[in-house]
Amino acid sequence: MANLFSKNYNKRTRFTRVCIGEAIFSLMDKKDYKDIKISDIVKRAGVSRMTFYHYYETKEEALADFFHEIVAGYIRECISEKEKVGEFHQLSSIVHALRYFDRYASFILKLVDARLYYIVIEAMNAYMKNRIMPRYKIPVYELYFYGGALLNVFVMWELNGKKESPEEIAGMVAGSIRTTDRE
Structure with a gap:
């Protein structure tokens, strides 16, 4: 998979990429x-095949990018509501x-149902490694454990x-984390 998430996208390209992700999500209700074919996606998104392939090699990459946009929204919300x-x-x-990702439960469950759970777990792992580990200095495998457990619970x-x-x-x-910490 290409490293989509290190690219610096502007608002226009973000809008196009979100339209593609939303198109796939919408098509998953029907098929x-x-x-789902690339031609279905581009028709639904209102973009050309060339535009799709400019950003992605596969529909899985488009879904992963769309989910990373959801995670980016979570990060922005955490920053803006830090005290809460x-x-x-x-x-x-x-x-x-739990409340934030509940807003996207339909999308997440569609990924799970389509056997694309790895997209969600890879996003969780990236979040833990890139956002949580540097701030809290928690060992990476402890973070992977926590993230995977929380995701499964969700x-x-x-x-x-x-x-x-x-x-x-x-x-x-939280109770299971405290119990684990005492052992």
Whole structure:
């Protein structure tokens, strides 16, 4: 996969890339992911094939880029609401993450259903390594463990109908972290 996420995109190219991602997401409502063709995507997005291939080699790259845009929005929100969000391991931070990504649950569950879970886990790992590790100096494998566990909890919470509140889920997750820290 090309390193899409290190490119410096401007607002115009971001708009085009988001349109492509949203087109794929929309098409996933109507077709199995494997049956979606590039021609379907460009028609739905209102762009040319040449534009699609300017940014991506595959539809998986387009979905990964779209999901990274979602994560970038999460980062911007965390920065702008720092007092409300709290620090990395705090309950308030976990609640905030659950609520934020719940807005995109349909997209995330479509990726899971299409057997593209790796897109979500790769984005989580990149976030942990590039945003959390430098700030908190937590070993990278501890971050991968935490991120993977939190992601799995989120997906299962969504799949099971969100019977618990974000606060209840955060309490369980934070409780298991404290238990692990004591052992």
